[in-house]
Amino acid sequence: MIERLRRNPDTLHLGLMLALTFSTGIVDAVGYLGLDRVFTGNMTGNVVILGMALTGADGLPIVGPIIALVLFMAGAAVAGRTMRPVTAGWSHRSTILFAVVGLVLLVAAVPMLVALTRLH
Numbered sequence: 001m002i003e004r005l006r007r008n009p010d011t012l013h014l015g016l017m018l019a020l021t022f023s024t025g026i027v028d029a030v031g032y033l034g035l036d037r038v039f040t041g042n043m044t045g046n047v048v049i050l051g052m053a054l055t056g057a058d059g060l061p062i063v064g065p066i067i068a069l070v071l072f073m074a075g076a077a078v079a080g081r082t083m084r085p086v087t088a089g090w091s092h093r094s095t096i097l098f099a100v101v102g103l104v105l106l107v108a109a110v111p112m113l114v115a116l117t118r119l120h
Contacts, residue, residue, distance in 0.1 A: 016090075038064035043072050075101075 024041040031040030038061065039045035046065035053060035082097055 036061050036064055038068050040068060043069060046072075 026041075028039050028041035028045075031038055032045070037049060039049075046068050049060055050062065050065040050069070053062045053065070079097060083093060086093055
């Protein structure tokens with residue numbers, strides 16, 4: 001299996017993109033349901049919700065989508081600067097960046113889970 005992936009990197013890239021797409025969808029669904037209608041994996045929904053809220057639609061959040069957009073832009077800037085020296089493809093920097101993001105998400109999830117269990 002590993003040898004086949006080495007011979008055909010397109011298969012590996014397709015698998016990785018499908019895994020990232022799936023995880024983004026799961027993160028978005030959980031974030032939207034658990035964070036008062038804030039999309040966490042895709043910013044298009046936040047822009048739409050923020051636009052409708054700013055034009056006076058009832059009951060739509062404003063602060064959450066603004067925080068999500070600001071943090072998304074900050075993350076994109078950090079990732080862009082980190083990956084700028086890489087020419088193309090997967091690199092050691094890619095692995096480190098994904099590992100750091102995963103750890104940050106895990107560290108952020110622990111206090112939220114503790115707070116959630118205290119509420120119930």
